[in-house]
Amino acid sequence: MLNSAHAVPTFVIRRGTPADAALLAEFGARTFREAFAADNTAEDMAKHLASAWSPSLQEGELRDPLLDTLLAVAPEGAPSKNTPGGALAGFAQLRAACAPACVPTHKPIELKRFYVDRPWQGRGLARELMAEVERVAQRHGARELWLGVWERNERAQAFYRKCGFEKVGTQIFVVGDDPQTDHVMLRTL
Numbered sequence: 001m002l003n004s005a006h007a008v009p010t011f012v013i014r015r016g017t018p019a020d021a022a023l024l025a026e027f028g029a030r031t032f033r034e035a036f037a038a039d040n041t042a043e044d045m046a047k048h049l050a051s052a053w054s055p056s057l058q059e060g061e062l063r064d065p066l067l068d069t070l071l072a073v074a075p076e077g078a079p080s081k082n083t084p085g086g087a088l089a090g091f092a093q094l095r096a097a098c099a100p101a102c103v104p105t106h107k108p109i110e111l112k113r114f115y116v117d118r119p120w121q122g123r124g125l126a127r128e129l130m131a132e133v134e135r136v137a138q139r140h141g142a143r144e145l146w147l148g149v150w151e152r153n154e155r156a157q158a159f160y161r162k163c164g165f166e167k168v169g170t171q172i173f174v175v176g177d178d179p180q181t182d183h184v185m186l187r188t189l
């Protein structure tokens with residue numbers, strides 16, 4: 001609940017289910033566009049959004065046993081339901097997958113996506129979501145968490161460094177037709 005105009009409401013962080021597919025698709029596309037549209041061409045952005053976000057794509061992800069989706073949602077009746085994302089304020093996805101060679105580990109898990117809606121950035125929700133990501137990763141028996149973050153996304157890099165991640169290499173992430181360089185960051189659990 002909101003205690004004051006500047007307080008962060010108490011969000012519930014829960015597992016996403018296939019019933020969340022449309023909500024996640026809308027939220028994921030919007031927050032990606034808001035974060036990166038200014039630094040990409042309209043063509044690359046449209047191509048990427050079409051390839052990554054739709055209710056059917058997210059339904060497949062939410063049914064994928066190798067992917068964990070965590071949703072930070074406002075409790076029923078909370079005033080924060082009036083924010084642009086409605087009940088949803090952020091999400092994270094963890095993927096049990098092979099790590100790039102620069103990740104020196106035998107028990108890796110990837111933080112595939114990590115997004116907090118603008119009204120809640122800088123207000124502590126990202127830390128709460130990261131703490132839950134770490135708990136889920138540990139339940140999987142992972143010893144390290146790794147991620148890719150665009151070399152130009154300095155805010156996210158600063159946040160990840162605050163959470164104990166360090167740069168260990170680079171990888172390419174293609175947005176539309178643009179092969180971009182991501183920093184690969186790693187932290188032990």
Ligand SMILES: CC(C)(COP(=O)(O)OP(=O)(O)OC[C@H]1O[C@@H](n2cnc3c(N)ncnc32)[C@H](O)[C@@H]1OP(=O)(O)O)[C@@H](O)C(=O)NCCC(=O)NCCS
Pocket residue numbers: 031035114115116117120121122123124125126127148149150153154155156158159
């Ligand atoms: C990345 C994200 C989850 C971080 O959550 P957040 O609530 O914004 O994080 P915080 O505010 O706690 O930390 C960000 C830090 O970066 C700093 N910062 C802000 N803008 C910055 C910039 N341009 N360059 C460097 N540091 C910057 C902030 O001051 C803050 O540090 P501080 O706490 O020491 O003041 C959130 O910003 C987000 O969802 N961004 C859009 C999507 C995205 O980029 N996701 C990550 C994809 S890999």
